[in-house]
Amino acid sequence: MRPIRVLVAKPGLDGHDRGAKVVAAALRDAGMEVIYTGLHQTPEMIATAAIQEDVDVIGLSILSGAHMTLIPRVQDLVHAQGRDDILITGGGIIPKEDVDTLERRGIGRLFGPGTPTTELIAYIKEWFATREKQEA
Amino acid sequence: MSSNRLMDDFDAGKPAALARVVSIVENHREGFEQILGDLHPRTGRARRIGLTGPPGAGKSTITALLVKRFREAGLRVGVIAVDPTSPFTGGALLGDRVRMESVALDPGVFIRSMATRGSLGGLAAATREVADVLDAFGFDRLLIETVGVGQSELDVARTADTTALILVPESGDSIQTLKAGVMEVADIFVVNKADRPGADRLRNDVELMLGLRKGVSFGSVPAHHGIDLKRMNPARAAREAAAAPNPAEWTPPVLSTIATKDEGITDFVAALDRHFAYLEQSGKLGARRRERLRERVMDIVEQKIRVRLWKDTATMSRLELQLPSVEEGRATPFAVADQLLRQSGELVRGEEDK
Numbered sequence: 001m002r003p004i005r006v007l008v009a010k011p012g013l014d015g016h017d018r019g020a021k022v023v024a025a026a027l028r029d030a031g032m033e034v035i036y037t038g039l040h041q042t043p044e045m046i047a048t049a050a051i052q053e054d055v056d057v058i059g060l061s062i063l064s065g066a067h068m069t070l071i072p073r074v075q076d077l078v079h080a081q082g083r084d085d086i087l088i089t090g091g092g093i094i095p096k097e098d099v100d101t102l103e104r105r106g107i108g109r110l111f112g113p114g115t116p117t118t119e120l121i122a123y124i125k126e127w128f129a130t131r132e133k134q135e136a
Numbered sequence: 137m138s139s140n141r142l143m144d145d146f147d148a149g150k151p152a153a154l155a156r157v158v159s160i161v162e163n164h165r166e167g168f169e170q171i172l173g174d175l176h177p178r179t180g181r182a183r184r185i186g187l188t189g190p191p192g193a194g195k196s197t198i199t200a201l202l203v204k205r206f207r208e209a210g211l212r213v214g215v216i217a218v219d220p221t222s223p224f225t226g227g228a229l230l231g232d233r234v235r236m237e238s239v240a241l242d243p244g245v246f247i248r249s250m251a252t253r254g255s256l257g258g259l260a261a262a263t264r265e266v267a268d269v270l271d272a273f274g275f276d277r278l279l280i281e282t283v284g285v286g287q288s289e290l291d292v293a294r295t296a297d298t299t300a301l302i303l304v305p306e307s308g309d310s311i312q313t314l315k316a317g318v319m320e321v322a323d324i325f326v327v328n329k330a331d332r333p334g335a336d337r338l339r340n341d342v343e344l345m346l347g348l349r350k351g352v353s354f355g356s357v358p359a360h361h362g363i364d365l366k367r368m369n370p371a372r373a374a375r376e377a378a379a380a381p382n383p384a385e386w387t388p389p390v391l392s393t394i395a396t397k398d399e400g401i402t403d404f405v406a407a408l409d410r411h412f413a414y415l416e417q418s419g420k421l422g423a424r425r426r427e428r429l430r431e432r433v434m435d436i437v438e439q440k441i442r443v444r445l446w447k448d449t450a451t452m453s454r455l456e457l458q459l460p461s462v463e464e465g466r467a468t469p470f471a472v473a474d475q476l477l478r479q480s481g482e483l484v485r486g487e488e489d490k
């Protein structure tokens with residue numbers, strides 16, 4: 001089976017990338033191919049990287065509070081390129097009602113602070129297995 | 137997405153379709169042979185430039201600067217950046233895009249990260265195939281960046297038209313420059329971080345090695361006092377040979393860059409152009425590309441035999457059956473191998489596929 005490809009990106013203006021790096025390393029250790037793009041990414045940069053790298057999953061780390069703007073924007077941009085099959089997930093400090101709103105938009109699970117990385121890994125692997133089954 | 141639709145989008149220049157085709161080829165998914173076969177007549181346009189060097193030498197930063205120069209010249213650029221796969225988990229962290237942010241949004245640029253997936257030559261096994269896909273898509277320049285290499289990862293020289301080796305002052309002393317391996321395959325040497333101590337020395341060491349390789353040595357110098365040694369100095373001979381291009385013979389230039397300050401890149405681009413002109417004029421370009429195709433066909437043959445033999449349960453059980461006698465010394469591994477090959481003739485010819 002081919003490795004799952006994940007883009008780990010840090011949109012927006014806050015400069016805290018420890019969380020994103022921990023997640024990137026954990027996904028790598030779980031056998032995934034992780035494309036890491038660094039700090040201060042615009043939604044356009046994230047979408048372009050996701051398309052070119054043909055990733056299965058986009059993982060966004062947002063601590064700035066701008067999630068209601070940035071996450072839907074990334075989603076719109078990848079959809080505009082015909083890639084509505086990419087899972088957009090992520091984490092950060094995101095209030096419950098925003099999580100619900102985003103999930104209704106088709107965004108995947110969003111994880112709060114303190115979530116063990118194993119939970120994220122299990123979620124991605126399960127989602128990927130389900131999608132592969134649908135394709136086959 | 138149906139494969140016809142995919143190839144239509146590919147032909148229309150859609151990056152999402154290109155990315156998907158790259159994945160199919162990288163993963164050897166069903167239909168990849170057909171795709172590569174269809175694209176083959178359209179390959180051969182792009183100049184393929186390989187960048188290699190030790191980890192942290194500045195390969196990605198220099199790649200981004202080259203992309204920028206090529207774009208200024210109106211050229212479309214594809215980048216393949218390779219990083220290592222963990223032999224323990226199969227995972228990889230592909231981080232070369234971080235340094236290429238400044239060109240990431242340019243629609244004339246396509247960057248693809250690849251993990252080595254067990255390949256040990258500095259590139260992924262499918263890098264050459266992916267390069268063919270990018271070539272057929274219509275890029276004018278392909279930049280192929282290897283993993284951080286040590287001494288013996290030489291796949292890049294078999295993949296690129298021009299191979300540039302990026303070194304830093306910390307890369308080692310003159311003994312390192314004399315060793316076999318990656319030092320021998322470079323068409324262009326770049327000493328990056330040239331503002332650091334030791335850069336001039338390294339440059340001189342590399343030039344000395346190149347001069348010695350050309351057969352210039354100190355051997356005929358009678359004494360060392362009061363004699364003009366310049367004419368006998370192998371480093372100087374290499375420097376002069378590189379500066380005065382000879383259409384029949386290429387002497388690799390040794391360039392200095394400071395990538396973080398964008399210094400020396402113009403010279404690098406000029407050296408790339410000079411090398412390509414040399415390849416064309418000397419006929420070496422055709423020779424290199426033919427050699428590449430020869431290796432490509434041989435690789436495919438080996439791959440196919442491997443898959444056909446070892447995925448065949450009958451062959452595997454015949455092998456299992458023979459193992460005890462090999463263990464006991466009644467048969468040799470060579471004899472068993474010959475026997476397996478004889479019994480699998482039809483399989484190797486692919487006649488059992490149909």
